[in-house]
Amino acid sequence: MRLRCLALILFSLSSSLARTQPDIANPHSEDTNWLNQYAHGLGEQHTELGLEALQLGDYAKAERSLLDAIQVIKVNQGLYATDQLRPLQYLIEAQLTLGEWHAAETQIEYFQWINVRNYRNSIFTYLNGTEALSGLLLASSANVNNPYSVRHLVAAKNLNWQAVNAIEQTFGSNSLELAPWLYRIVLNHYYQSTMLRRQGLSNYSFKSDSSEIVSGWTMRHNETLEMSYRIGKELLGRIQELFAYHVADHEQISNDATALMTIYQGDWELLFGNDEEALEHYRSAYQDLLQMGRSEAQVDRFFDRPVSLPAPRLQMQWPDQLAAESNEPLQFFAWSPMYPSASRPAEPRGDALAADDQQTALARFDLTPAAEDEPADTILADTNLSLDNLQILGTTPDNELTREQARVYISLLQFRPRLVSGMPVKLENIELEYLFPPQMSLLPLLDP
Amino acid sequence: MxxxxxxxxxxxxxxxxxxxxxxxxxxxxxxxxGSPAQSNAPRLPTDAEVEQYNASVPADEHIVCRDEIPVGTNIPRRKCRYVRDIQQTSTFHREQLRRALQ
Missing domain, CATH: 1.10.287 (Helix Hairpins)
Structure with missing residues (x-):
């Protein structure tokens, strides 16, 4: 009996060996893939497959492919291989979208661990990695399902600060490289203050920065908001000083940049309800631009259309082409219900939001309302810059809930006013096409 | 005269x-x-400088700066402390209070 069993095992082993023999002889056969599953080029191949799945919205498939890609690269190039960063970035994106928070945290730590090593080799590679990770964390903080949204927002901000530290140590504290990073931190503080206003968070960083909550120290809600305001103001001032330094000494940047920064400072005051200070900055910027040689018509045209605030990117140069006068409605791409007054910082990936699902609203309102007897285009010396007389002209889908959501969320928007000769002008009947954020249906209505 | x-x-x-x-x-x-810069007192870090520092050190080395109004005056003064010191002081005061109430 035993002998018969042994013979059977030997027979089955020999037959399976005989089956695999021709495949070994032909390594290019399809059946031999298992033998080469760590082949060098497969890392790239898996990454492309993962990216394709990510763009199609198949996040689970993307996750599998990207994990394979990372494994192949690790086997071929070692644990520290920087080639892992690209698939890792996509993997973190897929996991955050799938809501796999713990898995994503592990990959985020791994990404940072590799990226910090980059700092020794090439600061630009390090900065690229930091920008990618900070962007992912910021996007994740805007996800309404994310229980760690505050933590991710703080982590994104801290990464930006770490980049600032690295630039200061490598290029010095007057490097122009600092400007976009400092502006990102300013925006982080705006998002933070939006979150604070909505959710009433206090003791902000210590609730969110580490897993352990520090007791015995709290900061009042208003104190935290004021701190965000002060930090934003200080950093915008610092960017302006940087620009002034480079205009004066190195001529790497045009004269207009410092005046543009004064406009950003006005925007910041406006976002925090300091209308008087905002107008003062706008007037000052207007005068500076004229002194720098811009014609009044050019500057008026720059301030022609109201701009939604905060501006998602830092403009360091005077625009080559100013927007032509248009009667088309303004467009506002809302980013997330978590930050209801902020426009989206980047284009969404692939078809993450199908056009059929896009909720939209067409609204009409007035800006800079003056005394009732004053006609439109009246120049106002001292005015309230808020949005007024809001009417919802239509929504897609057309129902009462969408109209109410549009009314609430559009009323939260803030705009840089139109200026004529450096003074705000009353604007009536502004039309705005509001494109709702993708996760709108997941959040209850806010109190206006 | x-x-x-x-x-x-x-x-x-x-x-x-x-x-x-x-x-x-x-x-x-x-x-x-008078501003601290005009006196001999060292200049305390601004909010942005504090945040920049905190972003590069472990959580227990974070510092907190805020305006405090000391007893006997109405003039706020900016004070900066380590979070771990605030924590220790807080624990100490809680212990003292507990002893006093026993």
Missing amino acids: IRSVGAYLKIRGTEMFKAIFALLSILLLHACV
């Missing part, structure tokens, strides 16, 4: 007293509101 000189000196004395009083008041006010 002597009387008029005396009256003149009295008037001048009152004026001088007023001037000295005004000068002292200005000096006193200046001392109260």
